[in-house]
Amino acid sequence: MTVLLAILCILLLTVIVVQIGRVNELATKIRGEEEIQARANSRHGALSLVFMIVFLLATVISAMYYKDHMLWYGPNTSASEHGSSLDYMFNITLFFTGIVFVITQILLFYFAWKYRGEKGRKASFMPHDNRLEVVWTAIPAVVMTFLVVGGLDAWNEVMADVKSDEDVMEIEATGFQFAWQLRYPGPDGLLGTRNFEMIDATNPLGQDWTDKKNIDDIQPSELVLPVNKKVRVRITSRDVLHNFYLPHFRVKMDAVPGMPTYFVFTPKITTEEYRQRLGALKADGTPKYPEWYEPSDPSDPESPRRYENFNYELACAELCGQGHYAMRRLVRIVSEAEYEAWLGEQQSYYMSSIRNTDADPWKDMLFDSEIKERAAEFNDRVSQALSSGNASDKVLALDHVSYQPGSAELTALSRYQLDNLVSVMNNYPNMVIEISGHTDNTGDAASNLQLSEARARKVYDYLVGKGVATARLSAAGYGQTRPIATNDTPEGREKNRRTEFRIVAQ
Numbered sequence: 001m002t003v004l005l006a007i008l009c010i011l012l013l014t015v016i017v018v019q020i021g022r023v024n025e026l027a028t029k030i031r032g033e034e035e036i037q038a039r040a041n042s043r044h045g046a047l048s049l050v051f052m053i054v055f056l057l058a059t060v061i062s063a064m065y066y067k068d069h070m071l072w073y074g075p076n077t078s079a080s081e082h083g084s085s086l087d088y089m090f091n092i093t094l095f096f097t098g099i100v101f102v103i104t105q106i107l108l109f110y111f112a113w114k115y116r117g118e119k120g121r122k123a124s125f126m127p128h129d130n131r132l133e134v135v136w137t138a139i140p141a142v143v144m145t146f147l148v149v150g151g152l153d154a155w156n157e158v159m160a161d162v163k164s165d166e167d168v169m170e171i172e173a174t175g176f177q178f179a180w181q182l183r184y185p186g187p188d189g190l191l192g193t194r195n196f197e198m199i200d201a202t203n204p205l206g207q208d209w210t211d212k213k214n215i216d217d218i219q220p221s222e223l224v225l226p227v228n229k230k231v232r233v234r235i236t237s238r239d240v241l242h243n244f245y246l247p248h249f250r251v252k253m254d255a256v257p258g259m260p261t262y263f264v265f266t267p268k269i270t271t272e273e274y275r276q277r278l279g280a281l282k283a284d285g286t287p288k289y290p291e292w293y294e295p296s297d298p299s300d301p302e303s304p305r306r307y308e309n310f311n312y313e314l315a316c317a318e319l320c321g322q323g324h325y326a327m328r329r330l331v332r333i334v335s336e337a338e339y340e341a342w343l344g345e346q347q348s349y350y351m352s353s354i355r356n357t358d359a360d361p362w363k364d365m366l367f368d369s370e371i372k373e374r375a376a377e378f379n380d381r382v383s384q385a386l387s388s389g390n391a392s393d394k395v396l397a398l399d400h401v402s403y404q405p406g407s408a409e410l411t412a413l414s415r416y417q418l419d420n421l422v423s424v425m426n427n428y429p430n431m432v433i434e435i436s437g438h439t440d441n442t443g444d445a446a447s448n449l450q451l452s453e454a455r456a457r458k459v460y461d462y463l464v465g466k467g468v469a470t471a472r473l474s475a476a477g478y479g480q481t482r483p484i485a486t487n488d489t490p491e492g493r494e495k496n497r498r499t500e501f502r503i504v505a506q
């Protein structure tokens with residue numbers, strides 16, 4: 001409806017303009033054409049001069065007014081190393097085109113006034129002028145050569161890939177509708193391989209978990225980078241064209257489905273330093289950039305000032321669909337120490353989301369880090385039990401010891417905790433323990449008792465095999481007689497099927 005009305009309005013306006021033109025034409029005929037025409041020409045010529053002045057002034061004033069918002073000027077000069085050469089190219093291009101712009105605008109309007117139609121004036125005809133031809137060919141050629149060579153130079157610097165021996169960190173950004181999935185290589189410094197056929201709900205990047213380089217890869221929600229460290233961003237897309245755009249760092253590269261691209265850059269100003277730059281004060285103590293001193297929440301004058309809330313951002317610079325705007329991510333540039341601390345807090349995606357699920361190809365083995373973690377946890381529990389005066393605290397579960405179903409055969413992974421127990425026995429030579437086996441209440445009590453005895457005996461044998469003296473060990477089976485949880489639920493029964501040891505003397 002609004003569109004229809006708008007179209008009607010435009011039609012009516014056109015009709016009115018045409019009608020006014022006709023009326024003017026008729027009036028001219030009545031009043032004597034030439035004299036009227038000459039007067040109108042003078043008026044239009046003068047008006048175009050006025051227009052020129054207003055237009056050029058507006059151009060200069062608006063440029064002055066908005067200068068601190070422009071990416072290449074004032075507080076917004078580049079925050080990356082290569083960015084300054086791009087800024088320089090923009091400045092130098094603006095300088096030359098600016099000169100041409102001002103001269104041509106002035107000439108255009110001045111000529112429109114100077115050579116307006118007048119009674120008796122005739123146009124002169126100039127067929128050719130060699131000197132002029134040379135001047136307006138040579139000057140642009142020289143300027144263009146200068147700009148193109150400078151541009152090529154900047155391009156080669158900005159687009160250069162890393163050399164094989166360079167100290168550089170590589171991260172990965174994958175665009176999809178509508179977010180960025182970031183990936184960091186983890187402690188090994190290497191990104192694991194990907195296969196698009198493996199992409200599913202739990203594996204958003206299609207990481208191949210059989211590739212050990214993937215095990216420690218991190219998928220953080222925030223782009224955090226250390227200052228003054230060269231970063232190579234591998235840019236990929238999972239669906240349509242996106243564009244990896246970090247405006248403050250002059251980084252911009254398409255994310256193309258099926259074809260990884262990259263961008264190498266070095267951030268040189270931390271987020272904190274950039275905030276200080278925006279919040280800088282003049283010599284007299286007033287803000288250098290007052291617009292950054294306004295409250296960040298316009299409805300709350302007490303809210304932090306805009307410069308205090310400033311953040312670098314990652315955007316998608318390709319109109320990639322309806323939710324395009326949602327692809328904004330915050331970017332934080334921090335000191336090397338802060339970066340290491342942040343990295344230490346991140347958990348690998350594999351460990352938090354894939355480990356011991358159906359998708360985990362390493363279910364039947366432990367990683368070195370897990371072995372160390374479990375040993376430390378076990379030693380903690382033992383020393384707590386030793387220092388406690390409470391009899392019930394002296395009973396410890398061997399929670400990582402398990403058996404083949406219905407048999408006393410130890411599973412392969414059980415040996416790690418049993419080895420922890422062996423080293424504890426070696427560390428505390430006076431410690432005497434009783435190993436006890438327990439079952440749930442499924443099946444008949446007599447065979448459960450037998451099974452629990454056999455299982456406790458198996459652990460006993462293992463410890464003896466590792467050199468623990470038999471005098472310090474005993475084994476007992478209690479079957480289903482000592483449940484620690486209900487036998488009515490599968491979880492409760494799982495808790496009841498257990499192997500424990502009790503510290504008898506220490």
Ligand SMILES: [Cu+2]
Nearest residue numbers: 242316320327
């Ligand atoms: Cu996008």
